[in-house]
Amino acid sequence: MRSCGILVCLAVSLAEAAFGAKASDRVEAQAQVLDHAEFLCDNCFFGASDYYFCFAADNAILVAYQSIPVINWEDKSKNYLTKVRHAWTPWTPAGAAAVPISYDDKYIWVSRPNGKKVKLHRSSLRDIFTNSPQCRQAGGVGAHQ
Numbered sequence: 001m002r003s004c005g006i007l008v009c010l011a012v013s014l015a016e017a018a019f020g021a022k023a024s025d026r027v028e029a030q031a032q033v034l035d036h037a038e039f040l041c042d043n044c045f046f047g048a049s050d051y052y053f054c055f056a057a058d059n060a061i062l063v064a065y066q067s068i069p070v071i072n073w074e075d076k077s078k079n080y081l082t083k084v085r086h087a088w089t090p091w092t093p094a095g096a097a098a099v100p101i102s103y104d105d106k107y108i109w110v111s112r113p114n115g116k117k118v119k120l121h122r123s124s125l126r127d128i129f130t131n132s133p134q135c136r137q138a139g140g141v142g143a144h145q
Contacts (some may be wrong), residue, residue: 026102026109031057033093035132042076049079051090052128053120054135055108057101061138064092064108064120091118 035054041047048067055062072078082089091110091121093099102109108120127133 008087026104028100028102029057029145030098031055031062031101032098033097034061035129035135036093037128038090038132039128040076041070041072043073044070044076046071048054049076049087049090052125053091053093053108053134054129054138055099055101056134057103061134062101062103063125063135063138065123065125066120087116089132091120 031056033053036054037052039050039052041049047070049070050065050067052063052065055064068079068090071080079088082097091112093110094113099110103122106122108122109117110120111117126136126138
């Protein structure tokens with residue numbers, strides 16, 4: 001019976017390492033999406049499109065990105081992989097309303113309309129945002145180039 005307990009602890013530890021911080025270590029907040037930027041892969045065969053989001057939450061500006069594998073040709077707005085794996089659909093905020101998020105120093109978690117969580121990677125890029133001076137001027141953590 002004791003070895004079973006060790007296996008459970010090991011499985012929990014591995015799951016925490018694979019999925020980032022425990023939910024209890026995250027900061028929960030209501031955020032406003034100030035701006036977003038898309039770098040779409042055109043004529044791709046397993047390339048990646050990157051989607052950046054700038055959030056205002058807890059008196060801070062948070063930037064994160066989602067990198068999506070892509071197969072497309074001629075039309076960069078399409079991704080034929082999403083028919084096979086719906087998780088590779090880019091996250092889109094629902095209107096101008098506040099968005100519930102949770103975050104730590106590496107990730108921001110947001111929810112899809114169906115309730116499934118999407119993990120965005122924190123970034124220090126700022127000059128990619130064209131619609132928000134707040135996003136361009138804010139200091140950041142983490143780097144993705």
